[in-house]
Amino acid sequence: MHAETLLLLVLGAVAVLVAVRWVAARTGLPAAALLTLVGILYAVLPGPNITLDPDLVLTLVLPPLLYSAALDSSLTAIRQNLRTVISLSVLLVLATALVIGLGFALFVAGATLAAGIALGAAVAPPDPVAALAVGRKAGLPPRLITLIQGEGLLNDATALTILGVAIAAAQGDGFSTPAAVGQFLVSAVGGVAAGVAVAYGVRPLRRLRSDPLSSNAVSLATPFVAYLLGEAVHVSGVLAVVVAGLIIGHNNPSWASGASRLQTNAVWRLVDFLLEGFVFLLIGQQLPSVIDGLGVYETSTIVIAASITIGVVLLLRPLWLWLTEHLPQAMHMRLTDQDLDGDGEPNDGSHPTGRLSGREIVVLSWAGTRGVISLAAIFALPLTTESGAPFPDRELLLFCAFLAVLVTLVGQGLTFAPLVRALGLRADEADQARLRNLARMASVEAALARLAEMEAEEHDDVDDKAITSLRAQLTTRLNRYRKRLDLLDSAEAGEIPLSPQYEAALRLRRTVIDAQRHELLRWRDVGRLPDESLRKLERELDHEEGLLPSRSQQ
Template sequence: MFGSAGVHAAQTVFLLLLVMVAVFAIVARRLNVSYPIVLVVAGLLISFVPHVPRIPLNPDLVFLIFLPPLLYSSAWVTSWREFRENLVSITMLAVGLVAFTVWGVAEFADRFITLLDWKSGFVLGAVVATTDAIAATSIARSLGLPRRIVDILEGESLVNDATGLLALEFGLRMVVQGNTPTAGEALARLLYLIVAGIGIGLAIGVIMAWCERFIDDGPIEIVLSLIVPYLAYLAGEEAHASGVLAVVACGLYMSRKSVTIFSPTVRTQVYGVWGALTFILNGVVFVLIGLQLPYVLAGIRDLSRTTLLEYGAIFSIILIALRLLWIFPAAQIAYLIRTRILGKTEQRPGARSVFVVGWTGMRGVIALAAAISLPETLASGAPFAARNLIVFLTFSVILVTLVLQGLTLPPLIRALGLSGASGTNAEECDARRTMLEEALDYLDTERAMDGGNFAHVYDDLTHRYRHRLAAVGGTDGVNDEHEHSPATYNRLRAIAQGAVQAERRAMIRLRDEGHLSDEALRSMERELDLQEIRYESAALD
């Protein structure tokens, strides 16, 4: 139990974090800089201010409190179609690049960092091998990158946590217990992590989607949506599988099903709560990263500040170079697999796009939490001497990749001519045209069934839809306004709702057939939800 003083201190710290998030997010918007970068730098600068409360980063807090909802939110906004189409490229990064990074860091540490040997270098490589889903999503989406680059980066950051944590598990076995796993053990463990993690996540998703069909209450749905990611993560961890993949699989599944299991009103409420929640959690996480500098430096007494800066800078350059070395041949291998083995027809990836994917390898709170969670002693009782240096190097990599690479991305993208590209506009326009045409077909069918009754109602709605159709490639119409009795107005409302539902059915069908991305669907779904909510709230007795 917390005493009153402890509760008061916790409230003060939490309030301070929220104020920092709000203030520096406004600063980031004014500076037109991605807010994770500003929040990390702000936390770093504030850590030097005397008498500011010291807020240590608890790894359990990150893995058990922050990670599940943030992963779930990222998976929810990930398009399954794009994830599936880019699965080869994502696998080359989430599995191949993680393994290459772990090996490369272990070799570099063994040869050039005197305080680390190959095994402790392997642990360091496992800690820093994974990119950050939060940073990748928030930065890449705001820069106008081509859609495919964003999809690959998001997919990589969602999946590579599982492979990175597996590598960390093996590294700790080698360092702490002196037990080196065989290749067969590693492969079997990886397959179990993937299969069991995805299976558990999908099973929970199926159960929750079935339960959601019997509930249409906003507050209850919000509570359930908050429970789901924690349930998936804890179930995956309890089964010694990948809790990360369980959350990702559950989030992808629930996102696909949300178009049919949520009512428009509930969906609007849930999205509003989750939008605020993810922003708060993201902001707190990045501020906490910057505030950790005093704790990182406090554990290192054997090296001078100059030596530490040299180590941090050189190691960050090596890590960036390893990613760039891997990304170019990996992109060509992925292209050959898709075209020669899977039989797909596509253009060979351009060097500019591949370079941007290689440059966008930000690390974040998962890496720092993994480093801090390392044991302080070995199984023999001897101290884990390399631990503090691993924590420092991890912190250095986060600062360099997040701040330096994050700040250089906008001018780099503009210089390469990749800014403002998007592949969803034409697709979305075609989908809107199909939806409106099917809504007009629905109105024609209903008009025939009603005969001459409510003719002006049908004229009114038809004119409205034809105006909307003209905006996406149809012909102009004339919109007449009519005075209606309550009965006539309610009939208009019912017919209008039916037309909106016809649009929704067409939209879902296009998504299921692979002609519409989940991102475009969510944009149009928002419009339909607002229309349907307006009709529901405008009912006349």
């Protein structure tokens, strides 16, 4: 493909991403499903197409996406929900692979157990991107968000390890259960160790935090370092990326400066937007190559294979959730919503609170959308075995995996938000806002206490007038938080109450900032202010505006 053609494809893809994001924001439809449909539409039109390269996806696309998701996750919340996360990301993935493998061996003519397990491993791990995007917008409770995130971070490593064992067995190397279990444990433990090593290996570089650009460069390189280290020592590179991201994200408040965090967060949001968008477009474009190889199969064989794959993917997940949540009560954590932290405050919803309810099981079941990792895994199947024979039923496996991705990504993706609304499963927004305001009050009170200490210590380099002025600002802010908390305490039905005075004050502050911007531009336009100075002053106003809370941040 010529460079000009590739450039046109990239520019066209960016235009599609922007357009689909605009449509998704106004219709409430998930961008992932819309992009997949656009990719399918483009695939059936004449013109150049892009074939998915599994090595490229697994090496260059998956690590940054997983790392970014890990940075935004909560290590504390995942640890508190570890039983359910491990059940979904390890045991359910294993069960899905085995059930599909047995189904192929028993009911698909000529299919082998190893080939079926390879397919099962590929379609077992859900891709949480679409579900999380919809779930956050729909206001899912924090615990469900944590479970979806935790499962999505860890299940890829499980699936790729099982896939490697299944491919080896399908190529004639034989299958040994003890050897497979040992390989999985070594891969998992080694992946965790590699991730920990990378996370603490980059810690000395925190002295670069005064330089946001250098800190940003280190952040972008970290997932690739973790992945390559894991692969180099023959353990799970995917798990190494996830563990490194969870540790660094957990310690980022103390490891990075405020300027570095602001810039790094902005860069990772852009990376996520572009990579996720390209990935979903790429999924749709695989339709022609997937269908081309089906001519050698009987229609009945295709139908049976597809039915087994889709049936297991859709039905095993809710069955698994229901069974695991109805284990004996002694096997569940007996925690309540009250004072889990011993701080006298109600639980914010991020902690485990016993068994999942029926509505939560339904939502988690419908959040199992499959994505690019399933296609990358199945496309990674070798064309031939070590003996030179064609890999058994490779084209049929490709079609079944693509169909599973299409059905879940489009079918479940488009219906996930209506399902959440119909079930009425929403987070208590007022309770979360109340917790944020309590934390704001605590931070301001700590600042006032520190001011009092400095005043008592009588530092020569600290002006009493400066302390008095700063104390007045902090006290005003503290009083504002207290008024807001009083309003939140009177909230009904979990909704954030609307304060006309508070909203008017926010509008007034934004209006003032806009007036300042216009005056600075007027100075620039009449030649009184250089552009370099304008950009510095604009950045000050941008930061000031960024401090103003949106409704979701109150």
